[in-house]
Amino acid sequence: MIVKFSFTAVLDFHISLRTIIVFEYTNKIVAHNEPNGNQKKVDVQFSEAECFKIDAENRKVYCRSSVNNNLDGKEEFVVDYDYLIVAVGANVNTFNTPGVTENCHFLKEVEDAQKIRRTVIDCFERANLPDVSEDEKKRILHFAIVGGGPTGVEFAASLHDFVNEDLVRLYPGIKDLVKITLLEAGNHILGMFDKRITAFAEDKFRRDGIDVKTGSMVVKVSEKEISTKELKNGEIKTIPYGMAVWSTGIGTRPFIKDFMAQIGQASRRALATDEWLRVEGCNNVYALGDCATINQRKVMEDIVAIFKKADKDNSGTLTVIQFQEVMKDICERYPQVELYLKNKQMGNIADLLKEAKGDDKKESIELNIEELKTALSKVDSQMKFLPATAQVASQQGTYLAKCFNRMEECEKNPEGPLRFRGEGHHRFKPFRYKHLGQFAPLGGEQTAAQLPGDWVSIGHSSQWLWYSVYASKQVSWRTRALVVSDWTRRFIFGRDSSSI
Template sequence: MIDYDYLVVALGATVNSFNTPGVMEHCYFLKEVEDAQKIRRNVVDCFEKASLPYISEEEKRKILHFVIIGGGPTGVEFAAELHDFLVEDLVKLYPAIQDFVKISIIQSGEHILNMFDQRIASFAETKFQRDGIEVSTGFRVVKVTDDLITMKSKSAGEISIPYGMAVWSAGIGTRPVIMDFMHQIGQTNRRVLATNEWLRVHECDSIYAIGDCASIDQRKIMEDISIIFKMADKDNSGTLTLKEINDVLEDICIRYPQVELYMKSMHMIDIRDLIKDAVGDSHKEAMVVDIEEFKKALSHVDSQVKSVPATAQVAAQQGNYLAECFNKMDQCKEHPEGPLRMTGSGRHYFRPFQYKHLGQFAPLGGEQAAAELPGDWVSMGHSTQWLWYSVYASKQVSWRTRVLVVSDWTRRFIFGRDSSRI
């Protein structure tokens, strides 16, 4: 037993097989360091086995068929790295069987990388086609045995393909310890822990959760619309002027970030654009709204509430946010999670966590990558790969780690990858 003042749950997630028969028994995964070691050993074993003189050509094609199930960023990056490893290194050691090597991606959606810009998805599919990586979209895996993968699509029906190694990268699930904790605190029938906007687990005063094991329940503005109106109506007139709304708008946008997102999505310049449809022509000059018009103006705002993606970028920002909060915890023990200025406190304490998307990369092998960065900027090709190298190195936790990573890349460029089994 260990006593604690504050507990941060950051256990991540585990594999989600969606109860597909045979997945846990026959597939490799991409979650732990041990998984990477198992995959590396098995890839080399496949080449060793296929090199035996008594193995038929049909059996060699089966043994050297590497299948990745899931066409998201993780599956695509693994397929690209595996292709480079096989083509640039292993086939030089096993030239007699290089023609039997095949890599396939099975994706249930219509495109791989469907969370990226469509231009990136098309670029990735075209590059994989040139590289000889077969991409099967619109297929859902329904069963995995020790030598066959059965998949189904609406157009082609059910198809079974032989394989030598299958890697499952089709989703994440909840770790058993998290499920037990959720049961203890009454968060049953959920996939992950529910936290408030300050990353504190609901109904747990001193427990916080970040990363893939948790999700933020952003409070809806319509739940508090009457309270917001009352706080803004300082003269108790029953109506809000443009000045009164502007006085609390900054606080509203901090507490309910969906307001700012909605205004941006609708290309609104200021608060006038937000309320003009709710204000009648007879008093448009004064821009005065009552409670019903105020509700109407904000009625569609909550549609912009979105879950943060399950990425390391989110977890890193959440970790930095909590570190700053804990460092200031002694300064505001009474109300560490607010309140906002419009409720009469006079100043903010801890602002709610707000994720800032800094972009995302998709390494595609062959020293090429694709990037989707803020401002709708899409970049693809060799230059983007070097941008990815620089970003990846800069995100390491220390200069020692950065030097080790860069030195590994340098050795790979000069001498190739280590193809030993261990």
């Protein structure tokens, strides 16, 4: 079995088949061999390699060594699999903007963060030289961040703190020349957050001296200038900069594009899966995280099968009681039904059927198939794509690990909803994402938090909540201790400003 999986999922993954795990940031592969079915003693083989091709028809994954000291070049090898789980994340999306790849920094890998840190310090070193003109110093110390989403906002806030709390003490003569600009094509930054958080973030950035330019779409990046198009009037402006960071979204990795072309998904932006995270068109391939998207099945596609399953007496009409008998399976298979009832503030399916029929007597309501179609016609409008966040990927990894661990057991005792297009039940319950909230660190030990129940918190208390959540999500106690000790060191001694 070949499995590409996230770190979180690996902790819970104990399946009794050959397994290969490929980590996102370097496409590393871990092989699990367990021929004797022992779920506790697992022989682990690790290979640091890059996956560059998937052959779904022959169940093979083509890899090449990524070890730098390979004297004979990049050695290639092929691995067979029983099941494949694709979790390789995504690339940075440049939207084919000229000059971005050559001149911008990205926020994707650990190496990107290290490179950004070195570049920031180099900018201060160059601007501090005595023979540099005033205008050139301003250009060098102008830091431009493209993208007003959570990543871009958090980086702008962190950069502001780093400059004003640490670097200005080492370079006091040029501290007034530093400028940070955040460019966003939309009307507001943090567009996916509550409006109260958006307003607070924009106001705080203005007070901190961070220049927020909304409605500015970057059309070109040269070595020293960024060209933007103002969406209001179409005017083209150029902004000189010393360092540019690109943080505008995600794109598909090249070998995933090739795989999608193989299986007839070439027109999609990501691998399409069903609610069980199986890639459509490949029964033995699963996908999760940023490289995939769940193609939630529509109720109206199965409305005839649903009606037939509920109409046990073949009368041609459904009573409320008959429909409620399969309602649990419907809500589990089609979560948009439950969401629709919640948004319409309806207590149960009887209220929905009554609205469609126009009958006040709930118990006496009987609907034919056309009336049922009318009742459920707007349900599919509640379908939403899941956000490309670590929270989603982590829950998907945990879900899939549990499914594989219970695969043999659930073959005999299925736990999922009814197969409305066939007989019996599915082996597993569909994946259901549970949103636990989202945070936006805004610098100055202040964070905005948007938690379930429309609860919004902004300020220092939310920062400590963010610290606790961040630490708790680490993969081990060792990592938690390292992270907390690093925060403590920063509080006491400040950030490390060396160029090592």
